Amino acid sequence: MVGNVRFEFSHVCTLSQVLDVLSSAGKLDQDIVNRTKQFIQQNRFDVQNSSNASQKKKPQTYKERASTCTNPLVQQLYKIMNLKKSNLALSVDLQNSQQILQTVDKLGPHLCIVKTHVDIIEDFSPQFTTSLRDLAAKHNFLIFEDRKFGDIGKTVKSQYEGGIYKISSWADIVNAHPVPGDGVIKGLKEAATGTNKGCLLVAEMSSAGSLAKSDYTKGAIKMAEDHKDFVIGFICQSRLIDDYNFVHMTPGVKLSEGGDSLGQQYKTPEEAILKRGADVIIVGSGILATDDPVQAAIQYKEAGYKAYEESLKN
Ligand SMILES: O=c1ccn([C@@H]2O[C@H](COP(=O)(O)O)[C@@H](O)[C@H]2O)c(=O)[nH]1
16 A cells, blocks of 8 residues: 555566576576576465465385386386486497497496487497397396487388388387477377387477577477377476476486586586486486496496485475
């Protein structure tokens, strides 16, 4: 009240919208935007239900997630993570097939997922994928081909099942950019009919200046929810949805923060899991570019698992 005049205030835009405007104008770093939004999400005060406001959904163990999630591939992944006490995915970005297989054989006991970029292998042969599948069976991990499909449905279908790589015959998981619309998912899904395969949507990226943010990321979430039978989660930099049926996998992870000369941005396993809500951390050079990759993998596995245990206390 001012004098005898009563004023009523209501907001014209949300804090998230303000953050988006500042980010689009180049005034705020996307990383700060994502973290602030995540903070808001985690600390939301529900006015209508304020007595329950402090009751956050209880975090589930990997074992609990394996029994409550509905997608068989997601169940399998959480079972592996529980059994091997590992949320570590190795990005095996090497160009020689023997080197890849030897590395995977040594590091396999510590991994829940092996991520490949099959098109950087210089001596690719179908035998390589047979040997990789043998190692997946020997060490109990899933294979994720980081192909990032991004074309119309019929093209991605051919790229997934055909060509020299025949990705659908050996990869458990692939990923896709949501940019073409959900035809990209429908095309991949058709090629995977009747198999236990899954797709991750690239909802956010670790690289500086990524356009995958705000409404684009929201669109990716909607697409995932519309295709729950095949989309098993996201490549992302923050927790996007409070549903363990969608596995959040975060690349750009190293034991110390920083970046590379081509725009990659690193965060620690603790930051990725505890602050940003990742389920799986994806690590490449942090392990491969060391003198002792086995020791490095153990370090990442232990750091990732410790952060997961810590997250259960929240
Ligand atoms: O947003 C993204 C999506 C994918 N990647 C891939 O992950 C690895 C990261 O390797 P590092 O050596 O740990 O940087 C690489 O294969 C990328 O293609 C990503 O980094 N960011």
